[in-house]
Structures are given as structure tokens and as C-alpha cells.
Amino acid sequence: MRVVLSGASGLIGTALAADLAGAGYEVIRLVRRPPRAAGEIQWDPLTRGSLDPAAVSGADGVIHLSGAPIAEGRWTDARKAELRASRVQSTSTLVQALTAAEVRPPVLLCGSAIGWYGDTGDRAVDESAPAGSGFLAGLVGDWEAAAGQASTAGIRVANLRTGIVLSRHGGMLARLTPLFRLGLGTRFGAGGQYTSWITLTDEVRAIRFLLDQSGIDGPVNLTAPSPVTNAELTAALARTLGRPALLRIPGPLLRAGLGEVSSELLSGARVLPRKLQDAGFVFRYPDIATALTAELTPHRPAA
Secondary structure: OEEEEEOOOOHHHHHHHHHHHHOOOEEEEEEOOOOOOOOEEEOOOOOOOOOOHHHOOOOOEEEEOOOOOOOOOOOOHHHHHHHHHHHHHHHHHHHHHHHHOOOOOOEEEEEEEHHHHOOOOOOEEOOOOOOOOOHHHHHHHHHHHHHHHHHHHOOEEEEEEEOEEEEOOEHHHHHHHHHHHOOOOEEEOOOOOEEOEEEHHHHHHHHHHHHOOOOOOEEEEEOOOOOEEHHHHHHHHHHHHOOOOOEEEOHHHHHHHHHHHHHHHHOOOEEOOHHHHHOOOOOOOOOHHHHHHHHHOOOOOOO
């Protein structure tokens, strides 16, 4: 089995590439720099035509995880343009190569995000829910539309609407843990906003699962079945580390410091993984307590 993977140096991509290779897959990494090893192919994700269709021809699957980090820095106009191009343009570049390939891969698993749903408050949503409002919802809509162009060439497309990925190796959990260990655990705003999360282990397992599920296409929520409020997440992380978490950052202070990106901390989406569960996928870490223990206890490796 040969899988072509973009975004292989990111948090999810690194873990996924190692998992696939360990299972005997040949992993072809798309990289923006000159190749340094066998199995690497250079491309420019922002330039259509930069990827030779031969690079993806005959592959058993293509997994596209490229994209600039959403939560790093204020959302200036320039930053928004970068976030959009790194997702929408890169996807269009890849789809152009897929559709021109002599032997088209049967499946494209394309990164996406639960930002599609906007702020859902207490209302639980699954893949059938309409798009929300705001910058991220619009970005995700365009991102998924770009990936969907591959379906016109007979390629199965699944959009990986991923929530907050919990891992001690990076992302939100890696940034919060040192503060909580110091007793500086903090909830954001009122704390009632929902966080839809998934462990890195289950993220990788779900992507592997979807590679082989020929009957699943379109949006797929990659989130654990038990979303929690920000207050619940804060309390669970404090309990896991055995430290207090008594602080709160008021919403106006977050907005003043972070600008528009603060909306991602002060709003939330209560997202359920309906398609995965209906297809028989079983989460290894379905609740926040076992998830945090698995990620933060050294003698229990998460992957």
C-alpha cells in the first residue's frame, strides 16, 4: 500500500506517517523544501501545476494535512490570507495533480475543521448540521469545496473535520500543561463554551479507519463522543496533574489581547462523531479523564 501524505511534519502528520510506516505502508511525503530522503517529493502548495501528477499516480490513498496553524498570532488581514491560501490553494494544487494522474488514487482524505459549525452553544451537532458564521466557517466551506473537486474525477473525498487534538507533544495541551503544573490553570471567560476534542492516538486511528471505508465520503467529524465545557476541561486537567486551577481570564481581556482569534477561545461547538460511530469506529479514549491520563502519564504512551 502506497500513501501520499502532505503536512507530514505537523503534529498529526508526524504521528500518522510513523503509524502508517509501522504498519507496512510506503509513505510518500510531499515537502516544500528540497527532498532530503527517499520517499520525499518537493512541491509548492501555493502554485498550481507544481506537483507532477506522476507523484500521486497509482497511490492507494492521498492524505492532505497541510495548513498554517490557526491559533498562532492575531488574525490580521495578511494572516487570514495566509490561513486561506495554505488550505484552499494547497488543496486546489493537489486536486489538480490527482485529477490529471494516469492512475487516479481511489481516495482523498483532506484536512478540515469543526470551525464549520461556528458557535453552537449547548446544541449538539453532527455532520448534517449547516455551516455556522464567521471567518473559520467560511474558510472551512471553501476548503472543503476545493477538495470536493476531486470527486468529479471519481475520487472518494472525505473531509476530516478535526476538533482540538490532545497530545503532550504539541498543540493546546502541550501549551497548557506547563502552566497548570505551576498552579496557573485558567479557564477562559465564563467557561461554559464547549470544547470538542480528540486524542492524537484516536485521530490517527480514525484517519487509518477512513482510508479503508469506501462507503464514507463528505464531512466526517474527528472528535471524541463526549465534548466538555472549558470549565470541565480545566478541572479535568488540574485533577490529572494534581494542581489547583483557580484562575479565570475575563472575555474582554482576551479580546483586547488577542483580537478576533479570541473568538475561538470564548465560543464553542458541541460536535458529535456520528459518521464514525455509525460505521463502527470505537474510540480508545472516549472521555476526557482517560484521554488526559493517557497523554500525560509517562508510563502509558499515547501512541
